[in-house]
Amino acid sequence: MNDPTFDPVRGSTHEVANQPPPLVDWNLYSSDRALAEGVARSGGSWSEGRLVEYGSIMGSARVFELGRQANRFTPELRTHDRFGHRIDEVEFHPAWHEMMRIQMSHEVHNLPWRARRAGAHAARLAKHYILAQVEAGTACPITMTFASLPALEAEPRVAAEWTPRVLGTEYDSRFVPAEEKKAVLIGMAMTEKQGGSDVRANTTRAHSIGNDEYELVGHKWFCSAPMCDAFLTLAHTEKGLTCFLVPRWRPNGTRNPFHIQRLKDKVGNRSNASSEIEYRGTWARRLGEEGRGVRTIIEMVHHTRLDCVSGSAGLMRQALAQATHHAEHRSAFGRRLVDQPLMKNVLADLALEVEGAVAIMVRLASAYDAAADNETERAFARIATAVAKYWVCKRAPGMIYEAMECLGGNGYVEESMLPRLYRGAPLNAIWEGSGNVMCLDVLRALGREPGTLDALVSEIRAAGDPTLDERADRIVKELGRGETVEATARRAVGEMARCLEASLLTRFAPPVLADAFAASRLGAERGSVFGELPGGLDLDAIIARASPSPA
Numbered sequence: 001m002n003d004p005t006f007d008p009v010r011g012s013t014h015e016v017a018n019q020p021p022p023l024v025d026w027n028l029y030s031s032d033r034a035l036a037e038g039v040a041r042s043g044g045s046w047s048e049g050r051l052v053e054y055g056s057i058m059g060s061a062r063v064f065e066l067g068r069q070a071n072r073f074t075p076e077l078r079t080h081d082r083f084g085h086r087i088d089e090v091e092f093h094p095a096w097h098e099m100m101r102i103q104m105s106h107e108v109h110n111l112p113w114r115a116r117r118a119g120a121h122a123a124r125l126a127k128h129y130i131l132a133q134v135e136a137g138t139a140c141p142i143t144m145t146f147a148s149l150p151a152l153e154a155e156p157r158v159a160a161e162w163t164p165r166v167l168g169t170e171y172d173s174r175f176v177p178a179e180e181k182k183a184v185l186i187g188m189a190m191t192e193k194q195g196g197s198d199v200r201a202n203t204t205r206a207h208s209i210g211n212d213e214y215e216l217v218g219h220k221w222f223c224s225a226p227m228c229d230a231f232l233t234l235a236h237t238e239k240g241l242t243c244f245l246v247p248r249w250r251p252n253g254t255r256n257p258f259h260i261q262r263l264k265d266k267v268g269n270r271s272n273a274s275s276e277i278e279y280r281g282t283w284a285r286r287l288g289e290e291g292r293g294v295r296t297i298i299e300m301v302h303h304t305r306l307d308c309v310s311g312s313a314g315l316m317r318q319a320l321a322q323a324t325h326h327a328e329h330r331s332a333f334g335r336r337l338v339d340q341p342l343m344k345n346v347l348a349d350l351a352l353e354v355e356g357a358v359a360i361m362v363r364l365a366s367a368y369d370a371a372a373d374n375e376t377e378r379a380f381a382r383i384a385t386a387v388a389k390y391w392v393c394k395r396a397p398g399m400i401y402e403a404m405e406c407l408g409g410n411g412y413v414e415e416s417m418l419p420r421l422y423r424g425a426p427l428n429a430i431w432e433g434s435g436n437v438m439c440l441d442v443l444r445a446l447g448r449e450p451g452t453l454d455a456l457v458s459e460i461r462a463a464g465d466p467t468l469d470e471r472a473d474r475i476v477k478e479l480g481r482g483e484t485v486e487a488t489a490r491r492a493v494g495e496m497a498r499c500l501e502a503s504l505l506t507r508f509a510p511p512v513l514a515d516a517f518a519a520s521r522l523g524a525e526r527g528s529v530f531g532e533l534p535g536g537l538d539l540d541a542i543i544a545r546a547s548p549s550p551a
């Protein structure tokens, strides 16, 4: 019975074995072939050097740790100071501030407006997609600031004051009037308790005090990033729903009444302070015409929806990278997971989803670049933003869950990062136009701007593929008469998205990938869960391309 090697005090229970090395210090741009090829295709090669630099910073262990900390040590609301004065400030962990500083110094909030050249939207979307992989909370004020500029420009006097501030790149976390800052952040406050999708039900009132200046009374039920310097908001004047800019400070240097009632306790996106606010005689400047508020703010909404696409694509890319890395380093039943046929099928299927999302994202970027001078591209951007916002955001939660399962139990544990990606996944689908609302938006675009259907189907037909041509014909037949009933709009929009992604991959991705995409997404036997790819596909090639450490 006596075992001479047994030492009850110093005996070790086990050695750590068969655990993958941490996936850190990798370049989130250079290692992502679909992304780099897409940026080049969209005319963004001039930004290659900056993208490689940004990809390296964002993939560093230090920045991943900032992302973790910003979500672990969440923001706190301070409504009053010690003497009882209202201050309505939110306190963030230093990791949040450092993350914001990195983003603004890399122009993630304004690159296309600073560069004003072809490829600028692709370069910025690539960065936003990378940011979403590491810390999606900071992406919220970064997106809103980016998206605000086209709406701010509706009012030249406001634009003259605020555009240069939006174009600044020095993050300034001080709560001081915007005039004292070199760069500002802009938020958005539309949603009220009684309606978010239906903003015409807004109850906030605006009272004119002369000179395009107003005072607002009312509430907003969701106002993310309340520490922004100003907010685009909607309120009713006598002429109807109108868009306003609400700064946190009044022109006389006093705090603008902007009462933060509480912070939301959310599923995910925890680093980002989403709040409920009240306006009580809050000073505001009108943006655009009175009674045309939706028309003014819609420019911001469209650009925000674009970022929902890159945000969800980024979350999926990170989940895929983590799953592939794990499978490359973990063995079960005598073989690495990545060599097990069934795991190969799952990983390759996840990779196809990301390839499709990235393809649609960079194609949209080109359309946004060209939209000002090209009517077809403008029409394409109009409809494809809604199609992609619906589809890419809707695919993310299921895809990320499946990636989580690839890590087994480790994937369900916070340190793996998968839980944070998973909790973040539904958000882009819900905010700024939930799934049904996006499908209705596609119908609206088709009804009001017939050119949008032509732009979309031409893009599908550009692959010169008979199957896609046939499906494009069916889309035209079904939607061209403008009779599509709301009840079947999800079917129609999903079909548009799959055909669009298939067409882009047929033209621009390696043939093995395009073939697998078509076989799994267009056929009658489309799988209802990931990992149902049909036999005979080159799964190894698809996975090798997706690996975060390409051979």
Ligand SMILES: Cc1cc2nc3c(=O)[nH]c(=O)nc-3n(C[C@H](O)[C@H](O)[C@H](O)COP(=O)(O)OP(=O)(O)OC[C@H]3O[C@@H](n4cnc5c(N)ncnc54)[C@H](O)[C@@H]3O)c2cc1C
Binding pocket: 187, 188, 189, 190, 191, 192, 194, 195, 196, 197, 198, 222, 223, 224, 225, 266, 269, 274, 427, 430, 431, 432, 433, 434, 435, 436, 437, 440
């Ligand atoms: C984390 C987070 C941050 C947010 N930040 C902001 C912010 O900063 N600023 C801001 O203004 N808002 C913000 N929002 C609010 C968000 O934009 C709204 O929640 C969203 O637009 C939906 O509005 P709602 O919640 O009122 O839902 P509702 O409008 O009541 O919709 C509920 C459901 O009904 C569906 N629906 C609505 N109309 C129809 C229809 N005609 N036919 C079929 N289905 C329909 C919708 O698709 C949705 O699924 C945020 C939300 C979240 C979760």
